[in-house]
Amino acid sequence: MAPKQKKKSSRGKKSPKPVLAASEDMEPVNMESMGHPEIYPLVLTTKTQEIFSCQIDEDVTDEQPYKLINKEDIFEDLRNRAAVSDFHPVKKIVQEYPGNELLLVYDRDFKYGLNFYLIGTEEGKESYLNPPEVPEEQEEYKEHIPEDVYIYKLPVSKPWVSLGSEKEIEEESVTESTKQITYMISRKRSEFGAPIKFSDQNASSVKDAYIECTAYPDKNFTLKQLEKDVGMQVIPQIKDISTQTKWTYPKNATTQYYPREFSEEEKETLKQSKPLVDFLNNASISVEIALQQNEIMNTFIDDWKYLAEEEGTFGDKTDTHLKEYQSFTDLHSPTEKMITCVSWHPTIYGLIAVSVAVRLSFEDRVHFSGKLLLQPSLILFWSFSDPIHPQLMLESPDDIFCFKFCPSDPNIIAGGCINGQIVMWDITAHADRIENIKAGGGRSKRATLKPMFLLEPESNKEAMYIRHCAVSSIENGHKKVITDIHWLSDTFEINRMGSVFENRSGICCQLVTCSADCTICFWDIRPQKLLTPQTTEKKKEESIEIPFDVPSTFLHLDLSWKPLTKVRLSKGETSLDYCPTKISLNEDHLLCKTQDKMLAQSKTEKAEEMNPYHNLESGMANLLKPIDDFCTKFFVGTEEGEVIYTDWKMEKDPETGRLMSKKPVSHHTVHDGTVHTIQRSPFYNDIILTVGGWNVAIWKEGVMTGPLLQSCCAPKRYTSGHWSLTRPGVFYIGREDGYIDIWDLLEKTHEPAQSQNICITMITYIKPWIFSSKQQFIAIADYYGTLHILEIPWTLSRPSTNEMASVNHYFEREVKHLEYVEQRKKIREQEKKEMELEMAKKKVKIYQKSKEQMQAELKMDYESYLELEKTVLINLGLIKVTEKGSYMDVM
């Protein structure tokens, strides 16, 4: 085999050989598709292989898989065998082949499909024979190298064919259009750098030094201005000056100023100046016109708006009835019960707590006392979602007559018992149970009448009895039934003397109760500082075990709770005291600001879940100074129907040195029966409603002369009452025959505006509540133990725009009326006095006059008697009738 030979490409092209007549004019198939257009696969039969001595495995091996074949030989073969020749398909390529020897390569792997292939170009041959060095080194690449040999041909320069690009270049090129002029200026060297002298020259003097275009008036363009309208305004002279400054030290600069004023003398002199007088005379005319315009009519009133408002007050009365919503009765209690107190849960919607007591009179109670001990006294929690089963039941040692939720923590409830004890409950552990009612309330409509405790489905069959947390001490507390209980506000606290201090603990921690034993007690739920060691001994004695499921919030109070102070309502010298039934404290006393605080606390301290009631600390009353100007007065209603305004601050009796409660500031007997409601209006801080006996009275704090309004006796006794929460002039009164009277002060003040029947028996408690602006309920409790929930209609719940002002006006009028009455009383008294004086004087004068008269009368009588005597004597004939005159002379 010929070794690798570099075929020189300088051979140039050879004239093509005479083309053999080809029967088929076929395009040879090349491997262009594989990226090698110079490779033409061929099949070489063994015959051809013999001819060309490229037999497989003999001449053509793996080491040398190629063979250089002469073109001549191929042509000869073609001639000899024509179409049979194996080179027939590539005949054309062979003819066109520039070189002399073609490269035939044995394709052992049938890489190109057939067993041999022909490389059709010189370059391919070259590149095959001399593959590039890099792949030669790497054996793996050897297979993939295109096995053609590229013969390097020097590029032959062809004549340039213009395609129009030179025109573009011409256009873009920048050439100088004008011929550059060059100047050469020369000067004597010595003149360079010489001092220069400038001088002025008038341009016009030198000829042709300048060219001008003089302006000339062109007649075509003249406009003659005939008229000019100019406005002038005088403005103050303005001067703008600016300078640049350097702000080295940024410093705040402040200016303090005071207004310019005239001194008194200047004012006086000015007053007398003529211009001022003239000015005032002129200005006052227009000012007075303007003032009068305003007085006549208000031009900015929106009449439409005011028209609409007026209609609201006299709206249709069709929808003013309270609609029955739900009613709750405890069906499981053995004895007949009555409801004594009702309270809505302050935060949870649809939850209402009711305290029930046995419906027996005092003698019956005593009679059945043994039986009553076995039955638990309860506070029931009703929810709108379940009218049959109460959600929670709070147990207490005895019947509860009044209770209240703690304003700062609705899980703490304080109640007053019939035996004089205060009972405390802590339902924090069961709070989530009640709260879930809200979520389940909607679903209960779909389900059957089952209470929805979704978390604990087992417990919905049993009712939850919750034992009380603490009770007050029996010896030290009240002796008789507790009639009213209130939580004091969390902003202040009281000490033993009754002085007021700031409450630093942020929660409501003091209670006030009044009882039928004529005392009002203040209680503190925080642990008292132990001064004496007596209590430890007491604790040892008490070995009562507390059931495990009762929270220990008030453990320190249980059975040893003493009141902080006791205020005795005494009537003075007599031993009979006032027997309070209800008390009404000032709004400041009850206002709670912890709502926001508790929300914030619950948000931030959720991780710790600290309940301030579980960590009660004793009060700081000893360390703080008392607040001086705090109003410590409050209203008390008594069993006899009196309304008392008294003070809770204790004063020291000068004689005995003991703490004595003050005497009441004022008291009035207005009602004929027990006062069972004293309530402040939610809109006005000093208007109080008292209901008792057969009438209603409205009072104003500060007006001591009497009630603003006192209704006349109603046909039926009034047994409960409450202000409306949204309308300032409306209040609800319950009667003993089950009717509820709705009073509207703007409509009628002598009788109720409406009357509606609720139940058949006495109404014991009324409590309205607002849930949303559209939904307001009123809970009415009756004597037979049923709690009715009614919905307040729109007209009764929505105040008209001026209602507050009108009611205020009404109260002011009433106050004035009272004052007027007082004044008239005084005037009348004065008049009376005067009249009496006159009468006395008259009597005296009469007496004097009559004395003289009597004398005159006597004289006349005497004369007439004398005449009578004379006539008688004449008639008797004893005296002769002579001339009357002489007779008179004789007389």
Next chain:
Amino acid sequence: MNEWTNTGREPDPLPSSLAGPTAPGLGEPQAEVEETLKRIQSHKGVIGTMVVNAEGIPIRTTLDNSTTVQYAGLLHHLTMKAKSTVRDIDPQNDLTFLRIRSKKHEIMVAPDKEYLLIVIQNPCE
């Protein structure tokens, strides 16, 4: 016939322009001022009256000092602004009266060359 000669001096002042007979302690112009202001103050609903000079310094007032100073300063600026507004629009026009009606009351300003009269009234509702 009257003969008009040029005396070369100013005419004698008219008797009415001279200061009238002054009562002891009470100048007549002052009394007039007081009377006018009292009359304005006695109108229904008038809260306060004040007279302010051209620079905004109060001369006479029925309100307390701080309120007066505040009103005077603010209303003086406003009046000047209103005046220049009117004159900018039409230089031959001038501001005669300014009334500001607010929710609670109405402020009336009567401007002049040298003084301002401010009255605050509560229109009856």
